[in-house]
Amino acid sequence: MALPSLTRQLLWERSGYKCVLCQKDVARSIHVFSGSRSFGALCQIISEDRESPRYEWLKEYDYYDNYILLCSDCSSEIVENWERHPSARLKTLRGVHEAEIRTAIAEEKRQKQEKEERLRTLQRITSGEQLHEIIKNVMDFEFEPCEVSLPEETDFISNFSQDFLYFVKRLHFGGGMGWIEMLLTIINSKIAELEKQNFQLYGKQKQVKNEDGKIVNVACFVIGTNLT
Numbered sequence: 001m002a003l004p005s006l007t008r009q010l011l012w013e014r015s016g017y018k019c020v021l022c023q024k025d026v027a028r029s030i031h032v033f034s035g036s037r038s039f040g041a042l043c044q045i046i047s048e049d050r051e052s053p054r055y056e057w058l059k060e061y062d063y064y065d066n067y068i069l070l071c072s073d074c075s076s077e078i079v080e081n082w083e084r085h086p087s088a089r090l091k092t093l094r095g096v097h098e099a100e101i102r103t104a105i106a107e108e109k110r111q112k113q114e115k116e117e118r119l120r121t122l123q124r125i126t127s128g129e130q131l132h133e134i135i136k137n138v139m140d141f142e143f144e145p146c147e148v149s150l151p152e153e154t155d156f157i158s159n160f161s162q163d164f165l166y167f168v169k170r171l172h173f174g175g176g177m178g179w180i181e182m183l184l185t186i187i188n189s190k191i192a193e194l195e196k197q198n199f200q201l202y203g204k205q206k207q208v209k210n211e212d213g214k215i216v217n218v219a220c221f222v223i224g225t226n227l228t
């Protein structure tokens with residue numbers, strides 16, 4: 001009997017697609033041209049292979065507790081140096097590893113919720129005029145770009161952030177009507193570019209205590225994504 005596909009899926013997911021022994025990221029399949037991750041395999045802790053030093057007679061081998069996700073190096077290691085990796089130890093390690101993965105997933109979810117809640121307290125900014133209101137009478141700015149994973153997104157967000165802060169500071173400094181209007185037009189087009197890439201700008205004015213203990217107005221801006 002082979003290991004049921006649902007059990008396989010659970011073993012992969014609960015191990016977070018990482019080798020239980022060395023914590024290396026492992027893949028179920030690799031894209032030939034872009035993949036640099038190493039393969040992982042679900043290995044029997046007590047082997048049904050009579051030739052294996054890990055062999056013991058069991059009535060049934062294919063059940064959740066008898067499997068462990070390992071990278072190719074570690075799957076050789078537990079056979080070659082089997083005395084160093086008794087089955088009870090492997091089961092304990094898998095339990096600890098799965099608990100760590102659960103904690104990491106819960107933490108990630110908590111951070112995401114925290115950011116969502118914070119964004120709800122901010123105003124979605126879709127125009128330079130709205131932004132102009134927020135920066136009136138402020139002493140300082142706070143700016144938080146969102147976390148992105150793709151390299152092209154990183155470039156986009158870092159360029160946007162630089163330009164955005166530059167023009168917002170100019171706007172804050174003020175000037176004649178024509179100058180302000182020109183800045184607002186540029187900021188409008190920057191925000192439109194941001195929205196086109198599925199990011200949003202949020203902001204609000206808030207009061208904070210400065211170093212001298214005085215209450216001052218601060219404008220804070222956060223970039224959100226559809227994913228956060």
Ligand SMILES: [Zn+2]
Pocket residue numbers: 019020021022023024070071072073074075
């Ligand atoms: Zn490994």
